[in-house]
Amino acid sequence: MSATGSMFIGIVGAVVFLLAVFAFGQRNWKNGCVWLVIGIGIIAVLTYLDKPSSAPWR
Numbered sequence: 001m002s003a004t005g006s007m008f009i010g011i012v013g014a015v016v017f018l019l020a021v022f023a024f025g026q027r028n029w030k031n032g033c034v035w036l037v038i039g040i041g042i043i044a045v046l047t048y049l050d051k052p053s054s055a056p057w058r
Contacts, residue, residue: 005050013043 016039023032 002050005046009043009046009050012046013039016042 016035020032020035020039023029023035
């Protein structure tokens with residue numbers, strides 16, 4: 001994994017986590033859980049795409 005890709009994944013993960021925390025703070029449990037699940041999916045996809053072997057042009 002590249003350093004830039006890891007930093008980008010970390011920033012995206014932090015933003016999604018803060019959205020989930022904000023939803024939980026508003027007592028909106030359903031949306032908080034949805035944000036956490038969406039965040040896990042986004043991080044998984046970005047991590048997969050950051051692998052050198054997943055480059056579509058190779």
